[in-house]
Amino acid sequence: MKDVIFDDFQNAVDESLLRHKSILDIMTKLQESNARINRAIAKSITNCGCIKLNAEKQHLPEHDVNMNIESLKDCLKSHISGSLCDNCREVIEHEIGNNLFYLTSLCNSLDLNLFDVLLKENDKINT
Template sequence: MKDIIIDDFQNAVSESLIRHKSILDIMTKLNESQSRINRAIAKSATNCGCIKIDAEKQKLPNDCSLEEASKLLSYQITGKLCDNCREVLEDEIGTELYYLAALCDALNINLFDVLLKEYKNITTLGKFSML
């Protein structure tokens, strides 16, 4: 069922993409959507203030295991997105997904297959998948 939803989403994107059908348009719109996500997160902290970003070097003991590291490391965010900031971010992430699906379609890549492959990598390698 989930593969049908993702495939249907990719097909709907393909059918609706007219104005930015060029691969160059898709690439730049994908980049722009990522920038808009970053901006929305920054505005949540600086303009709204619903979240606070406490970014600093994360310290781990030298003898720390991967299990301990995942418990000690944080996203460095305090607070909770307000409804308005959450809605803005959801819209921007939706746009990102739209152009990601468009990119996959333009290059004849099935988005579900990419997600499935990445899921298998994560579940097989666990914490080692992104080292």
């Protein structure tokens, strides 16, 4: 069922992309949409203030033979505190949606199936 949703989305993107059909246009629009995501997140911190950034060096424990991946996850931090307000969440979701559109357009131009790419990445992560 999920592959149908991905295929439907990929087909809809293919049908709606008229203006930026060139691979060069798609590549630069993808890069621009990525920058817009970064800008929206930065504005959530600096303009709205709904989230805060407290970045510092990640501290890993010294060589602990009993350390596993799960306990290592507890040591690493995202450096984010707070949570997105409704407005910032909406803006960031919109920008991520645009990014997915151009990523899917890139897949279409290169004759790649987005769902297959996702499955391969999922298999790699789970290995």
